[in-house]
Amino acid sequence: EPEVTQTPSHQVTQMGQEVILRCVPISNHLYFYWYRQILGQKVEFLVSFYNNEISEKSEIFDDQFSVERPDGSNFTLKIRSTKLEDSAMYFCASSEALGSISGNTIYFGEGSWLTVV
Amino acid sequence: DQQVKQNSPSLSVQEGRISILNCDYTNSMFDYFLWYKKYPAEGPTFLISISSIKDKNEDGRFTVFLNKSAKHLSLHIVPSQPGDSAVYFCAATAGWGDSWGKLQFGAGTQVVVTP
Numbered sequence: 649e650p651e652v653t654q655t656p657s658h659q660v661t662q663m664g665q666e667v668i669l670r671c672v673p674i675s676n677h678l679y680f681y682w683y684r685q686i687l688g689q690k691v692e693f694l695v696s697f698y699n700n701e702i703s704e705k706s707e708i709f710d711d712q713f714s715v716e717r718p719d720g721s722n723f724t725l726k727i728r729s730t731k732l733e734d735s736a737m738y739f740c741a742s743s744e745a746l747g748s749i750s751g752n753t754i755y756f757g758e759g760s761w762l763t764v765v
Numbered sequence: 766d767q768q769v770k771q772n773s774p775s776l777s778v779q780e781g782r783i784s785i786l787n788c789d790y791t792n793s794m795f796d797y798f799l800w801y802k803k804y805p806a807e808g809p810t811f812l813i814s815i816s817s818i819k820d821k822n823e824d825g826r827f828t829v830f831l832n833k834s835a836k837h838l839s840l841h842i843v844p845s846q847p848g849d850s851a852v853y854f855c856a857a858t859a860g861w862g863d864s865w866g867k868l869q870f871g872a873g874t875q876v877v878v879t880p
Contacts, residue, residue: 679866690870691868693867704863746863746866753811754866754868756801759808
């Protein structure tokens, strides 16, 4: 079964450092997402991306965050200057299309644990 | 933000019996609902979904029921198996345009299937 892959699986970084989390979405998918889950909290939407631009973003996704599709396969989330409260599991996700058409859904990667110290 | 609620943090069920997980929502704009299963340190795995035009969707051992008037959905797993032990998340979205991928998740229900 095709899957979304993420690297690294775990990263420890010092406060104030830049972090890039990488994702390879499912190959025929066109819509890409980042979500995060802070320990003990709900999974939260961060951003959606289509056709090389942000489609939708949440209040969490401030100027410290950016996303990019640098080539035909990778999708990255950059946190410019990490804060302690950025410590979370970050999930990349993708879907083939928008909307609940037959067979369409959102598939998630395994996640990248980010620990900011 | 409590648009999607899973009020039972945990559920214990015997192997072979039915597991029933519940989810309530408050946003009447939601029209597509999904259930995900998650093991520790892994990403959510899609299980089953339902559109608001239906009231039931079935896939193997998994059935999701939607009651729009009550803003309630439930996931039935029959029969429950030890490998079903995981956290189950209910998620919802308003199925239009760019907002479709903006899933709102519940807090999850930890299911433990005992022998």
